[in-house]
Amino acid sequence: MAAKSRFVLQRLFNGLRTQSLWLQSSKSTSSQGRPSSLSFRTHTCGELRSDHVGDKVTLCGWVQYLRQDLFVILRDFTGLTQILIPQEESASGLKSALCDLTVESVIQVTGTVRLRPSGQENKGMPTGEIEVLAENVEIFNICQKLPFEIKDFVKKSESLRMQYRYLDLRSSQMQQNLRLRSQVVMKMRDYLCNVQGFVDVETPTLFKRTPGGAKEFVVPSREPGMFYSLPQSPQQFKQLLMVAGVDRYFQIARCYRDEGSKPDRQPEFTQVDIEMSFVEQAGIMSLVEGLLQHSWPPEKGPIKVPFHTMKYEEAMRDYGVDKPDTRFNMKLIDLSEVFSASDVEFLRSALSKPGGTVQAICVPGGAVSTGRSIWLNIFDFLQEDTTLLSHLLEALDSGAPPHGGIALGLDRLISIMVGANSIRDVIAFPKSFRGHDLMSRAPDSLSEEELNAYHISVKWPTKHERCEEDERK
Numbered sequence: 001m002a003a004k005s006r007f008v009l010q011r012l013f014n015g016l017r018t019q020s021l022w023l024q025s026s027k028s029t030s031s032q033g034r035p036s037s038l039s040f041r042t043h044t045c046g047e048l049r050s051d052h053v054g055d056k057v058t059l060c061g062w063v064q065y066l067r068q069d070l071f072v073i074l075r076d077f078t079g080l081t082q083i084l085i086p087q088e089e090s091a092s093g094l095k096s097a098l099c100d101l102t103v104e105s106v107i108q109v110t111g112t113v114r115l116r117p118s119g120q121e122n123k124g125m126p127t128g129e130i131e132v133l134a135e136n137v138e139i140f141n142i143c144q145k146l147p148f149e150i151k152d153f154v155k156k157s158e159s160l161r162m163q164y165r166y167l168d169l170r171s172s173q174m175q176q177n178l179r180l181r182s183q184v185v186m187k188m189r190d191y192l193c194n195v196q197g198f199v200d201v202e203t204p205t206l207f208k209r210t211p212g213g214a215k216e217f218v219v220p221s222r223e224p225g226m227f228y229s230l231p232q233s234p235q236q237f238k239q240l241l242m243v244a245g246v247d248r249y250f251q252i253a254r255c256y257r258d259e260g261s262k263p264d265r266q267p268e269f270t271q272v273d274i275e276m277s278f279v280e281q282a283g284i285m286s287l288v289e290g291l292l293q294h295s296w297p298p299e300k301g302p303i304k305v306p307f308h309t310m311k312y313e314e315a316m317r318d319y320g321v322d323k324p325d326t327r328f329n330m331k332l333i334d335l336s337e338v339f340s341a342s343d344v345e346f347l348r349s350a351l352s353k354p355g356g357t358v359q360a361i362c363v364p365g366g367a368v369s370t371g372r373s374i375w376l377n378i379f380d381f382l383q384e385d386t387t388l389l390s391h392l393l394e395a396l397d398s399g400a401p402p403h404g405g406i407a408l409g410l411d412r413l414i415s416i417m418v419g420a421n422s423i424r425d426v427i428a429f430p431k432s433f434r435g436h437d438l439m440s441r442a443p444d445s446l447s448e449e450e451l452n453a454y455h456i457s458v459k460w461p462t463k464h465e466r467c468e469e470d471e472r473k
Contacts, residue, residue, distance in 0.1 A: 039060070040058065040060050040108055041057075041058050041059055041060045041108070042057045042058045042059075043057050043058075043059060044059070044076055044077075044078040044079070045059055045061050045074050045075055045076040045078055045079050045080055045081040045127070046076070046078030046079025046080065046081075046126060046127065047078060047079075047127075048081055048113055048127050048130055048132070049126075049127070049129065049130065050115060050129045050130060052113040052130065053113050053114055053115055053130065054112065054113065054114075055112070055113050056110065056111070056112050056113075056135075057110070057111065057112075057113055057132060058108060058109070058110045059074055059076075059081055059083075059108070059109050059110075059132065060076065060106075060107070060108045060109075061074045061075050061076035061081075061106070061107070062074070062075050062076070062104050062105070062106055062143075062150075062170070063075075063101050063102070063103050063104060063105045063106075063107065063143075064080060064103070064150075065103070066099070066101060066103065069085060069095070069099045070084070070085055070087075071083060071084060071085060071131075072085065072098055072101065072109075072134075074107070074109060077175050077179075079125075079126055079127060080125060080127060081127050081130075081131075081132060082116070082122075082127070082130075082131040082132070083098070083109050083111065083131070083132050083134050084111075084114075084131045084132065084133045084134060085098045085099065085134060086133065086134060086135075094134060094135075094136065094137060097137055097139065098134060098137060101139070101142075102142060102143050102144075103143065103146075103149075103150075104143035104146060104150055104170075105139065105141060105142050105143045106139075106140040106141040106143070107137055107138065107139050107140060108137065108138040108140065109132065109134050109136075109137050109138075110134075110135055110136050110137075111132040111133045111134040111135045111136075112132065112133050112135065113130050113131075113132055114130065114131060114132075114133055115129060115130060115131075116128070116129060116130060116131050146164075146167060147160065147163075147164055147167070148160060148164070148167070150167060150170045150171060151171075152171055152172055152173060156168070158424070158432075159432065159438060162424075162430070162432050162437075162438040162439060163438040163439055164439070165428075165429055165439050166439070169428065173425075174425070176418070177414070177418050177420065177425060177426045178426075178428060180297060180414065180417065180418060181410075181414045181426055183297070184295045184296075184297065184413075184414060184417070185252060185295075185410070187294055187295035188252075188272060188291060188294075188295045189252075190294070191290065191291050191294040191295060192248075192250045192274070192291065195290075195294070196248065196287065196290075197248055198248040198249060198250045198274070198276075199246055199247075199248060199249055199250075200250060200251060200252075201241060201246065201249050201250075201251055202251060203231075203234040203237035203238070203251060203253070204231075204237070205230060205231065205254065206219060206228040206230070207228060207229055207230070207231045207236075208228065208229055208388065209227075209229045209388060210229065210231070210232060210235075210236070210388070210389075211388050211389065213232050214232055214257040214258070214259050215257065215258040215259060216229040216230060216231075216232060216256070216257070216258060217229065217230040217256050217257075217258050217267070220454040220455075220456055221454070222453060222454060222455075224455040225455065230256035231255065231256065232255055232256065232257050233253065233255050233271060233273065233407060234251060234253050234255075234273050236389070236392050238251075238273060238274075238275035238405060239275065239392065239395075239396075239400075239403065240391075240392065240395055241275065242275055242276075242277050242400065242401055242403040243395045243396065243398060243399070243400045243401075247276065247277050247278075248275075248276045248277070249273075249274070249275045249276070250272065250273060250274045250275075251273045252270060252271075252272060252273075252410065253270065253271045253272075253273040253407075254268060254269075254270060255268070255269055255270070255271055256268050257269075262433075264409075264411075264412050264415070264422070264423055265423070266411065266423060266424070266427065266430055266431055266435075267431055267435045268431070269409065269410075269411050269423070270409075270410040270411055271407040271408060271409060271410060272291075272407065272408040272410050272413075273405070273407045274287070274405050274406050274407070274408075275403055275404070275405035276403060276404065276405065277401040277402070277403045278401055278402060278403070279402075279403065279404045280404070281404065283404070284404050284405065284406050285306075285307070285309070286306075287406075288307075288406060288408070289305040289306060289307055290305075291408075293305060296417075297417060300417055308326065310324070310326075317332070318331040318332055319331060319332060320332055320359070332359040333359060334357055334358075334359055335358045335359060336351060336356075336357045336358050336359075338358075339351065339358045411423040411426055411427055414426040
């Protein structure tokens, strides 16, 4: 089986190694050496300016447009460059190769930078003053017909974007979102490690069931009847690290919850998980203010500190939710007295109940969701089975310092920064609304033989049970 898999993969990769076509016009001189960098290119498609006029450059990228057999617009993650197709008879082979390209084919072009003719500049394009006169081209991959155009103005359904995510990620907006996310995370690591002395610690993904909270994903083991669970968060591990004397911990943590997907929620998501010893609530809040100030993109404008704080009771009273949108000062107004004599049945019914009120409705909005906790080694597990937490309880009796922490929803935070409607627009390979990967078609079924290795058999739901499950969803 392994040998067969290796053979299939080898054929796949060999098929992707498209035979390179190298055509050189008679005007070009002998090929110059590669630049002393890790890339084929000398420049990116978005960086050439009038200062580069006369330079011989090598660019790599995707064909964005083909224009009247005169130009090729080449694109990479930085922008666009216009490639001028030579029209001389002596360069007919090069012209033919460039004119026969399909959109989204991947090529390498070497040529000389020159100013565009007067009146042909494109002021809306950062590289619009120049063009590159092609002298040779290497074709890496010819693109076949695509399910949609890679243009930002072309509207695609979300399901189509998810199915062909590797194409959707080529869009300039998705490129910007992912790069901004990377920059923010890098700055967060810098602040926590280099400014505040935190330690980045990876915690296990295969864990055990945690009492309470959301439903967990279960992972079978090869031991009959024994299962792992994917952690909802690293909560237990970060407390154990405080007991271990790590003092200040953080992690860009992957978390898993088996619940329905929403615009701001995924079955798997990322938290900036933080815990520190010998701290009170004010210290945690000050840390988060500094963290966000340090990592906030300058182009998004400054953020003001200290942040406005609000008690839970106040939020529920004035806004009706525990993550209120305070930008518009739209608070709930108690209209119980106004409707006290109302004949409307549902209003009378509401007011007749203990504590019943009638309030005006505000429009809820987005907010950064965080979870904050201060632990003083006092636990009340109510009716939960504490044997599932015996390791943690034992640790907390082994010299545990007072400690506190917070978890910032990274996906939600980045989506607010870029103004995305859904966190799926800031995650490279997100799940659909139903929690499926439409690209790879996960989750997938296993054969009976594969299930037997884990001592598992599938009990298929009846038609009635399926209908009930659909109603719950």
